[in-house]
Amino acid sequence: MSVQQPIKIAILAMGGEGGGVLADWIVDLGEHQGWHAQTTSVPGVAQRTGATIYYVELLPPAPQPTTRQPVLALMPMPGDVDVVLCSELMEAGRAVQRGLVTPQRTTLITSTHRVYAIAEKAAMGDGRVNDEVLVQHAREAAQKLVSFDMARTAEESGSVISAVLFGALCGVGALPFSRADFEATIERGGVGVKPSLKAFGRGCQAALGQDAPAAEPAATVPTPAPQTAAVAALLQRVEREHRPACQHVVREGVRRLIDYQDTAYAALYLDRLAALVRQAGADEDTLVRETARHLALWMSYEDTIRVADLKTRDSRFQRVQGEVRAKADQQLHINEFMHPRIEEVCETLPAALGRWLARPHALHRLVARFTREGRVIRTSSLRGFALLWLLSRWRVARRSTLRYVQENQRIEHWVQRVQALAASHPALALEVARLQRLVKGYGDTHARGLRNYQTLLGVLDRHGATLAPAQLARLRDAALADEHGKALQAALQQQALHA
Known part of the structure; x- marks a missing residue:
């Protein structure tokens, strides 16, 4: 008597990328086709030091009616995963490292964009991992690899990366369901259906090897201001x-x-x-x-002058607003976590005054005590913005500072x-x-x-x-x-x- 085996799917996604939504879509897709489905998740330490791993198992209905219920696994095991979906290239590398991707059975679907790890950012030199090496390892480890910049596709579609991954899963043909079944799953969700379907379509086309629809033309770049x-x-x-x-x-x-x-x-x-x-x-x-x-x-x-200047520039507010996808009628607050030491205070003052304050005396100890704790400055408020803006204007006297x-x-x-x-x-x-x-x-x-x-x-x-x-x-x-x-x-x- 043959034993039916489930389709095993692992999803590695960081916070805010819709990994849970993607897992729920896959479960909903299977259940509406009469399959048994189960999802579990193991959260990472933080959004970038470790992604959440969502695990889904889909078991087809029994060929003969039975009252027995299947027992499905709660977590992926090395060498025993059919499909791995990764929201970012480093997560694909981690999936390979964990043994979740094998050349005998695993289809690996991953975005090629990068969100740098803490260890990469904290390195004294260039700590970035070579993207080409990651892609090469993924190609060697997987039975089939589907990879493209899904973050850009999601951005151009006005959706999130989970919809692109869902489309790529459809296009690669790893599940025995039609495209109409996939699209009906998104429609049943009832939230952001139109942009999600657009992102899904582009992901599906990319996985099929077709050219994705061209992006909408970029806004005209303004002519640079005339040089003085x-x-x-x-x-x-x-x-x-x-x-x-x-x-x-x-x-x-x-x-x-x-x-x-x-x-x-x-x-x-x-x-x-x-x-x-x-x-x-x-x-x-x-x-x-x-x-x-x-x-x-x-x-x-x-x-400190440069830091204050960069944090109060209009381009920074526009970038943050774009990153969080804030709408025009939404209020956005930006909190800056700053911890200037007594040394930075002295260095920002005129040289003679800075050297005097750096010496051990009562005022030095008072300022040092004040700077011992970090400060949170809300640059989206008038008071916080004015404080940093005034500090940034001190650059007119930068040449006099210590x-x-x-x-x-x-x-x-x-x-x-x-x-x-x-x-x-x-x-x-x-x-x-x-x-x-x-x-x-x-x-x-x-x-x-x-x-x-x-x-x-x-x-x-x-x-x-x-x-x-x-x-x-x-x-x-x-x-x-x-x-x-x-x-x-x-x-x-x-x-x-x-x-």
Whole structure:
């Protein structure tokens, strides 16, 4: 006597992506065709550190009438899943890692867009997982792979990604139900039926290998505002002073620093690069280009003024409103969680006053006590917005602040080191330029990166031009490997480069 086997489906989705709705649709679809259906879910730790796993089993009706009820499993087991649906590419990688995807039986349906994991965002360097590697592993692990950018399809359809996944499930033919049965399931839901059916249709077409309907034409991009004479002069200077291979990066650096401060600050950026160009050889485009990129990043360091500026820009409010899909008649509140330390307060003040406040005395202890706890500032309120907007306007006096004085000294010292090596040791000069990657962010992140940067400068001071460029590159990569500097200390010991 043959035993009927259920169709086993695992859904990996993050919060807000409709994984529960998708599971309910599949159950409803099966039950309306007379099948036995069951769904369970295991929630993740958080929306990005672990997705919720929804598990569905569908068992066809018994060929002969019976009073016995089937016993269905409560969770997916490695090597025993027929269909895996993932709302994001990293979740597909996790499904493969867990053994839920096997080449003997599993159809894997996944979106190729990325929502970066906490570990990827927190990395000192570029902690992103290679998307192509994830896709390749998924292709090798699955019997059949269906993958495309479902987030974009959902956005263009005005729906959510669960509807696109449901359409792809229909198109791939993993379930013995017709497209009309799938669509009737969405209609029975009664919520957002029209956009859900549109997203479903596009997902189904993509899974069938057909071209998805073209997206509606994008809104016309407004013509950029005319350049001022000062800006035009800076861009002309870029063309005059730099070779074509470097002009794009330098031009973007100029635009970034005008946005960050003003045209005079961008002119200082070009002055610093001009000194390097005079020292570098005619074929050292890579050195000039990399220095230009890292110099622009360092000169636009993140201080409290910059943070306040970015949080009060109209583009930020528009982006948040778009992300949460807020309608015109809905009220949106934005809470900013901020935790400035006493060091950030001192650095925002004029240099002399900041140094005085940084010394241990009664006022220092009072301010430190006030900044010990974090603050929640609602930028969607008049009071919260005005507070950060006024702080952002302090950029007119940024050059007088303690942070500017400190960063300017560090930048000048770094630029001079690159210039000194450019003519005689360009490869080593390039690695010194890339050391700027260590100095980023603000607060504790900036302090840790700066400490590692200074450690490597100390190595350079002790060994000078005898230090191999590859050695310095390995030490930099070690410094980027962890925020506490343990990998860097191990690399220094291994290479016998300790002081």
